[in-house]
Amino acid sequence: xxxxxxxxxxxxxxxxxxxxxxxxxxxxxxxxxxxxxxxxxxxxxxxxxxxxxxxxxxxxxxxxxxxxxxxxxxxxxxxxxxxxxxxxxxxxxxxxxxxxxxxxxxxxxxxxxxxxxxxxxxxxxxxxxxxxxxxxxxxxxxxxxxxxxxxxxxxxxxxxxxxxxxxxxxxxxxxxxxxxxxxxxxxxxxxxxxxxxxxxxxxxxxxxxxxxxxxxxxxxxxxxxxxxxxxxxxxxxxxxxxxxxxxxxxxxxxxxxxxxxxxxxxxxxxxxxxxxxxxxxxxxxxxxxxxxxxxxxxxxxxxxxxxxxxxxxxxxxxxxxxxxxxxxxxxxxxxxxxxxxxxxxxxxxxxxxxxxxxxxxxxxxxxxxxxxxxxxxxxxxxxxxxxxxxxxxxxxxxxxxxxxxxxxxxxxxxxxxxxxxxxxxxxxxxxxxxxxxxxxxxxxxxxxxxxxxxxxxxxxxxxxxxxxxxxxxxxxxxxxxxxxxxxxxxxxxxxxxxxxxxxxxxxxxxxxxxxxxxxxxxxxxxxxxxxxxxxxxxxxxxxxxxxxxxxxxxxxxxxxxxxxxxxxxxxxxxxxxxxxxxxxxxxxxxxxxxxxxxxxxxxxxxxxxxxxxxxxxxxxxxxxxxxxxxxxxxxxxxxxxxxxxxxxxxxxxxxxxxxxxxxxxxxxxxxxxxxxxxxx
Numbered sequence: 128x129x130x131x132x133x134x135x136x137x138x139x140x141x142x143x144x145x146x147x148x149x150x151x152x153x154x155x156x157x158x159x160x161x162x163x164x165x166x167x168x169x170x171x172x173x174x175x176x177x178x179x180x181x182x183x184x185x186x187x188x189x190x191x192x193x194x195x196x197x198x199x200x201x202x203x204x205x206x207x208x209x210x211x212x213x214x215x216x217x218x219x220x221x222x223x224x225x226x227x228x229x230x231x232x233x234x235x236x237x238x239x240x241x242x243x244x245x246x247x248x249x250x251x252x253x254x255x256x257x258x259x260x261x262x263x264x265x266x267x268x269x270x271x272x273x274x275x276x277x278x279x280x281x282x283x284x285x286x287x288x289x290x291x292x293x294x295x296x297x298x299x300x301x302x303x304x305x306x307x308x309x310x311x312x313x314x315x316x317x318x319x320x321x322x323x324x325x326x327x328x329x330x331x332x333x334x335x336x337x338x339x340x341x342x343x344x345x346x347x348x349x350x351x352x353x354x355x356x357x358x359x360x361x362x363x364x365x366x367x368x369x370x371x372x373x374x375x376x377x378x379x380x381x382x383x384x385x386x387x388x389x390x391x392x393x394x395x396x397x398x399x400x401x402x403x404x405x406x407x408x409x410x411x412x413x414x415x416x417x418x419x420x421x422x423x424x425x426x427x428x429x430x431x432x433x434x435x436x437x438x439x440x441x442x443x444x445x446x447x448x449x450x451x452x453x454x455x456x457x458x459x460x461x462x463x464x465x466x467x468x469x470x471x472x473x474x475x476x477x478x479x480x481x482x483x484x485x486x487x488x489x490x491x492x493x494x495x496x497x498x499x500x501x502x503x504x505x506x507x508x509x510x511x512x513x514x515x516x517x518x519x520x521x522x523x524x525x526x527x528x529x530x531x532x533x534x535x536x537x538x539x540x541x542x543x544x545x546x547x548x549x550x551x552x553x554x555x556x557x558x559x560x561x562x563x564x565x566x567x568x569x570x571x572x573x574x575x576x577x578x579x580x581x582x583x584x585x586x587x588x589x590x591x592x593x594x595x596x597x598x599x600x601x602x603x604x605x606x607x608x609x610x611x612x613x614x615x616x617x618x619x620x621x622x623x624x625x626x627x628x629x630x631x632x633x634x635x636x637x638x639x640x641x642x643x644x645x646x647x648x649x650x651x652x653x654x655x656x657x658x659x660x661x662x663x664x665x666x667x668x669x670x671x672x673x674x675x676x677x678x679x680x681x682x683x684x685x686x687x688x689x690x691x692x693x694x695x696x697x698x699x700x701x702x703x704x705x706x707x708x709x710x711x712x713x714x715x716x717x718x719x720x721x722x723x724x725x726x727x728x729x730x731x732x733x734x735x736x737x738x739x740x741x742x743x744x745x746x747x748x749x750x751x752x753x754x755x756x757x758x759x760x761x762x763x764x765x766x767x768x769x770x771x772x773x774x775x776x777x778x779x780x781x782x783x784x785x786x787x788x789x790x791x792x793x794x795x796x797x798x799x800x801x802x803x804x805x806x807x
Contacts (some may be wrong), residue, residue, distance in 0.1 A: 145436050147364035150185070151177035152420045153220065153433045155393055158212035159416060160426040161233035161240070163407045168234055168242060171391035171403030172210030176295060176326050179367040179386050183293060183324065184217045185436075187371055191443030192222035195251045198472065198569065199450050201290045202253050202269050206262030207297035207326065208243040209405070215240050218251040220429070220437035225250060227427055246567065246595045254567050255595050258587050260303030261560045263323065266294040267313045268564020268573075270321035270381070271544065275519075276570050278545040280468050285457045287468070291375065294323040298336050301325070301344060305588075307351075308557030310381075314352030317541045319378035322371065326361065328390040334401045345385060354382040361386030393420040467516070471570045474517040474598065476652075483514055485678075488644045492677050495669045496640050500662040500702075501604040503643035505530035510644075512536075512547075515572070515651060519565060520602075521549030522576040523558045529576030529604045530662070555581050559588035559601065566597040572651065574600035579619040579661060580610075582626065592657040593632040599657040600650045605664040606636065607757040608776065608792060609703055611785035618780035624762045626659050627730055635729045636661040636756075638705035639670050642728045645680040649732070661702065665785055668706050670726070683732025684744055688712055688724035695721045696751035696803050699766055701728055704755040710796035715803055722803060723749075727766075751806040755799055757789070772802050 145153070154177040162168035173180075183203070190200045205214045212233065219225045225239065232238035239249050243257030253269070256262035270292040277288040300306055313321055325344065329336050345357045354377045359370045367386065374382035391403035394416045408416065417423065424430065458465040477483070487510045496503075512518055512533055521539075522531045526548075537546035551558040555577050562573035582589065582603050592599045603626075608618045627634045633653060635646035643662065650658035670687060672680075679685035684699075688709055696715075700708035705726050712722040725744055727733055733741065745752075745766065752771035754763040760775035767773050776792050783791070 143432055145433055147181065148178070150433065150436055151181045151364075152393070152422050153429055154181060154213060154216040155420060156417070156422050156424065157216040157219070157230060157427065157429070159408055159413050161212050161215070161230050163410065163413050164231060164426070165234040166407060168212070168407065169209040169405050170212070170408055171330070171397075172207060172297065172326065173213035173216065174394065174403070175328050175388040175390045175392050176210060176213050176361070177392070178362045178364055179324055179388070180213050180217060180295065182364050182367045183371060184221065186368055187291075187375070188293065189290065189446050190251075190439065191447045192251070192440050193444060194447060195223065197447050197450070199288065199290050202266070202292045202568070204253055204256065204262045204266045204269075204292070204294045205244060206256055206266070206294050206300045207259065208256030208262060210297070211240070211242060211244050213295075214244055214252065215249070217437075218249070220434060222438050222440040222443075223251045227429075231427055254563070255591060258591065259297075259299040260301075260305040260309075261588060261591060263294050263296050263300050264305050264309035264557050264560030264588075265564035265567060266292050266321060266323070267309045267318065267557075268561035269568040270313065270318040271316060271539075271561065272565050272568035272571055273320060274316075274318060275539070275545045276468075276471070280464055282457070282461055282464070285453060285461070287454060287457055291320045291322060294321070295326065296323055297326045298329065298340055299331055302331075302340055305556045305560060308554040309561060310348065310351050310353065312551065312554065312557060312561070313381045315541070316539070316544065317352075317379060318381045321381035322374045322384065323382065324384045324386055326388055327385050328388045330390045330399070330401050330404060332401060332404050345383070348383045352380055354380050356382065356384045359384055359386050361388035362392060395419045471517050474570075474572050477514050480514060484511065484648045487511070488641060488648065489674070489677060491644045492641045492672055494640070497666050497668045498640060499664060499666050500637050500639065500643045501530040501664060503637075503640040504602060504647065504660065504662050505533060506640065507644045507647040508533040511647060511651060517570060517572045518574065518651075519547045519549065519571050520574045520576070521551050521558060523551045523555045523581070524553040525577055526550065529578070529602055531576040531602065551575070555584035556588055559585035559592065559599075562599050563588060563592050563595070563597055566592075566599050567595070572598050572600070574602055576602035576604065578605040578617065579603040579622050580605065580617050582622055582659075586625075589626070589632065589657065589659070590629055593629050596631055596656045598654055601657065601659045602662070603659055604662045606661045607663070607703060608780040608788045609663055609665045609757070609785045611788055612782060614782035615779040619758070620776055620779060621759045623661055623756075624759050627762065631656040633658045633729060633731050634661065635659070636702040637728045638700075638702055638726055639667050641670070641672065641677060642680050642726070646728060649681060649729070663703050665703065667703055670705065670709070680728065682736050682740060683729035683734070684725055684727035684736075686723060686744055687726040690716055690721040690723055692721050694723035694746070694749050696753070696806060697723045697725055697745060697749050698753050698755065698799065698803065699725045699727055699745075699763075700755040701726070702756070704757055704794065707794060707796050707799050708755050711799035711803065714796060714800045720803070751803065753799065753802045753806070755794070757792075757794060770806065772806065774799060774802060
């Protein structure tokens with residue numbers, strides 16, 4: 128249910144319109160009361176940001192509480208997500224489906240008001256924030272999506288896509304390196320409808336930041352190409368209003384508004400101190416704050432006139448209604464563009480997608496090419512992209528090396544924001560967080576490429592993508608000691624395993640062109656989470672398959688080579704090591720053994736299959752099992768079992784030609800065959 132116009136059981140009060148400061152004090156009261164009730168949380172930030180937060184929300188934000196997913200709404204991101212009670216208070220007061228009871232349950236198990244805002248859980252929350260700086264980078268992605276879609280679909284008199292992206296951020300967000308990565312790109316792209324309000328209170332959890340954050344933030348952002356409005360009193364509502372108004376009028380670049388604030392403003396003893404950052408104020412200080420700011424109401428008791436002042440339901444419905452009328456006229460005048468926008472927003476496929484995709488996959492199998500899987504990935508992109516206009520790809524300064532560019536791709540730049548190829552520069556973390564923002568905005572399925580070794584630079588954003596179940600694709604090439612001469616600094620050992628343990632991230636490591644084509648199809652069709660595609664630098668041999676085996680690839684694990692009878696041993700492999708397993712099995716089968724080879728390009732997809740399929744591929748009765756993968760061994764004992772063996776690498780690599788490195792670490796058909804023999 129939506130926010131009530133009066134607290135249940137509260138006496139009727141005079142309908143006096145509250146002042147701007149009083150509206151902000153309602154946020155302060157809810158914030159300190161919720162944290163106090165939870166006995167944990169961060170009261171200082173929302174209390175300090177309450178004045179400028181209320182101005183932004185009430186004076187500028189175009190949104191509809193009844194429809195938090197309205198396409199043309201302004202996006203508001205709280206990058207310093209620990210100040211979540213600011214956002215929850217505003218959502219509740221303005222009429223979203225967030226009740227006073229939800230606020231009472233702040234930080235409790237099962238509540239819709241967790242300690243940090245979570246996308247998909249709380250109506251009106253645009254992205255999950257908390258890991259500092261990532262919300263800001265998500266905002267860059269959203270602003271890029273807005274500008275690109277506007278360029279593509281708007282027509283004279285029809286600003287169908289026309290909204291702002293607002294980001295609230297703090298000192299900690301700007302200390303994190305991702306802020307520089309993302310904001311440098313935002314300035315280069317000229318994202319003029321990105322407006323950031325910087326809560327400059329000079330306090331972090333360790334105390335006054337002067338000892339570790341002394342840079343001139345305004346000059347830094349001017350260097351990024353941003354419009355900067357410095358030294359705005361964040362507690363002066365009129366000054367904040369004028370600053371936001373100025374930012375909206377400046378369309379050539381993004382704007383940073385530096386709001387000077389006091390953390391826990393209104394708290395007489397803890398205001399301006401780190402003591403208010405990450406702990407409740409305490410009952411005595413809450414009472415003292417109430418007296419100090421003139422808030423003479425019980426905890427969670429908000430007078431009806433405050434609800435009326437904040438209530439955005441009527442104007443929100445009017446805004447969306449006006450937009451709907453405009454879009455109806457747009458659809459009548461530009462039916463093709465409207466239909467394409469519908470499809471883009473749905474990130475959908477053509478009606479004959481399955482036939483198109485499987486025809487390409489079968490043709491790939493019949494071509495029998497021996498190529499690197501990164502090249503096979505590029506071939507798949509070229510085949511699928513024309514049928515999937517929502518795709519937008521890019522790379523962190525490794526575009527050619529990762530096989531990202533495809534025939535017909537168009538680079539994104541200041542003059543052409545509606546392209547579909549993004550050059551991110553050497554900024555893996557920002558790339559992934561901006562991809563998350565593109566996916567969150569809607570209209571795009573983003574993918575981004577780098578070397579597997581550098582997935583660590585953006586791992587937190589990959590994790591956030593999985594946590595939000597976003598439709599993103601992470602293309603990770605140069606996947607093992609096969610990198611060779613670049614040496615151990617560039618040879619990922621533990622990375623595939625570490626990605627596989629991230630919940631809701633689907634991981635594929637493919638052995639040839641066919642598996643790669645299937646993996647890309649699966650990634651594009653996955654709507655409930657991101658996918659990581661792991662590819663080789665070096666050429667891999669084509670594997671022969673029947674049509675049934677080609678289809679079976681989509682099940683994550685399947686029998687690639689059988690022995691014509693019940694197997695007495697099973698070899699399991701992924702990626703470049705599949706060929707070793709094939710050669711070893713052929714040697715053993717020629718000697719009278721019965722050895723099956725299972726290719727398992729996706730562990731999570733295989734584990735999700737029904738028990739009958741898993742038993743048909745890996746019969747429980749066959750306990751002689753050897754797993755082969757050029758990475759850490761520990762995760763594979765789940766499949767090898769107590770009587771099996773895992774051939775992997777549990778140390779850093781070496782520098783040298785790839786074929787020599789593989790031999791050096793024992794990745795040979797002879798060693799694999801010997802390992803199987805040793806189990807008899």
